[in-house]
Amino acid sequence: MQEKPESAATEAVEAVETTESHTEIISEASAEERIGVLEAELAQVKDQYLRSKADMENARRRYQEELASTQKYAINKFAMELLSVKDSLEMALSDQSGQFDNLKFGVDLTLKQLVSAFEKVQIEEINPLGQPLDPHKHQAISSEAAEAEANTVVRVMQKGYCIADRLLRPAMVVVAK
Secondary structure: OOOOHHHHHHHHHHHHHHHHHHHHHHHHHHHHHHHHHHHHHHHHHHHHHHHHHHHHHHHHHHHHHHHHHHHHHOOHHHHHHHHHHHHHHHHHHHOOOOOHHHHHHHHHHHHHHHHHHHHHOOEEEEOOOOOEOOOOOEEEEEEEOOOOOOOEEEEEEEOEEEEOOEEEEOEEEEEEO
16 A cells, blocks of 8 residues: 655654654653752762851861960960079078078079079070160160270169060160260
């Protein structure tokens, strides 16, 4: 049997339309799946972002707590060193023997303990006798006629101190005219 050309064409058109509608259905299903996959990936990225943000906030908070603790207790080492100096001074004051030499010997030992404590925490003495005036480390309180070169320290009225290369107190000095 021979088919009519019109019916074959109609069948072909119907087949193409059916294929196109199946393709559209498949495309719509595929697009919806793709949207679902992308939404799941977006949720993962959002979760990772929130976790990272929380981790950074926790690290910042821990850092601030550690910094506050360090600042609060930074003097502990020095305070521990000074306790023995205080104990020695109290012992010297409680001595009722009346022997001046023993008292002087005790005070000398106490001074050595204090110097040792200063060394351990990097406190350095500034004693500029005979050196040129350094306005960054010395404070000239007067000048006097002397055989030394002008602006040379001829007397130290009060020693200065540095801690780890930072000036704590300038030395109070008298300089040559």
